[in-house]
Amino acid sequence: MSRFARLLHIEASPRGPRSRSSDVARRLIDGIAPATVETLNLFEADLPPFDGTVIEGRYALLAGDAVSPDVVAQWDAIRARIDHFLSFDAWLFSAPMWNFGVPYPLKHYIDLITHPGMTFTVQDGGVTGLAAGRTAIVIGSGALDIRPDGPMAALDHQMTYLNDWVGFIGVTDIHRVDIRPTYGSECEVSAAMDRAYAEADALAAALSRPARV
Numbered sequence: 001m002s003r004f005a006r007l008l009h010i011e012a013s014p015r016g017p018r019s020r021s022s023d024v025a026r027r028l029i030d031g032i033a034p035a036t037v038e039t040l041n042l043f044e045a046d047l048p049p050f051d052g053t054v055i056e057g058r059y060a061l062l063a064g065d066a067v068s069p070d071v072v073a074q075w076d077a078i079r080a081r082i083d084h085f086l087s088f089d090a091w092l093f094s095a096p097m098w099n100f101g102v103p104y105p106l107k108h109y110i111d112l113i114t115h116p117g118m119t120f121t122v123q124d125g126g127v128t129g130l131a132a133g134r135t136a137i138v139i140g141s142g143a144l145d146i147r148p149d150g151p152m153a154a155l156d157h158q159m160t161y162l163n164d165w166v167g168f169i170g171v172t173d174i175h176r177v178d179i180r181p182t183y184g185s186e187c188e189v190s191a192a193m194d195r196a197y198a199e200a201d202a203l204a205a206a207l208s209r210p211a212r213v
């Protein structure tokens, strides 16, 4: 039986059934078999703008200033999105590397849901993440082999960023699966896929055991 009741798959590739990161994510989800899985494809999600008006509205709300009904509605919607995110006990992010980082809708989503008092708190100069006690899995694909310890590791602003962000909001149980390089000879790419499937299967087996034995 899976140790996760509710898993949110946050999918950041627009390539649908052709996506390598989504493909490995689905294999991992099948292996983990959580009681409930919800998929949020960020290229299909209608994310509201996160712009100057929204930011100034937050500062005004924090200061106790009068704000327009639009601002109240915008922040109610953001609050609802954060409550939805925090209602899961595990998050699976699947994302290709785009220009060394993450695709823009994933950054947009992170900007929408990361706010003091909502996803983390700051007290006496210390930060406490409000997502503590949950699990995050990051599946990343990329044409280049930027895995740790390799010669191109310094170009990684995708896996390191996601790892640091989930850590910032309090997650300590973080797992990673790489699919790379996805550019090269057929043999190299299929070896990358086989490696990722094997990592996903091993992770599914590890996550299917009780957290403490």
Ligand SMILES: Cc1cc2nc3c(=O)[nH]c(=O)nc-3n(C[C@H](O)[C@H](O)[C@H](O)COP(=O)(O)O)c2cc1C
Residues within 6 Å of the ligand: 013, 014, 015, 018, 019, 020, 021, 022, 095, 096, 097, 098, 099, 100, 101, 141, 142, 143, 144, 145, 182
């Ligand atoms: C706009 C764009 C930018 C990309 N930038 C990078 C990059 O900086 N580094 C890299 O390794 N691959 C890069 N790629 C290649 C993808 O990461 C790679 O094809 C990946 O396997 C796609 O995963 P997916 O099938 O899950 O979408 C880029 C692809 C696109 C479309």
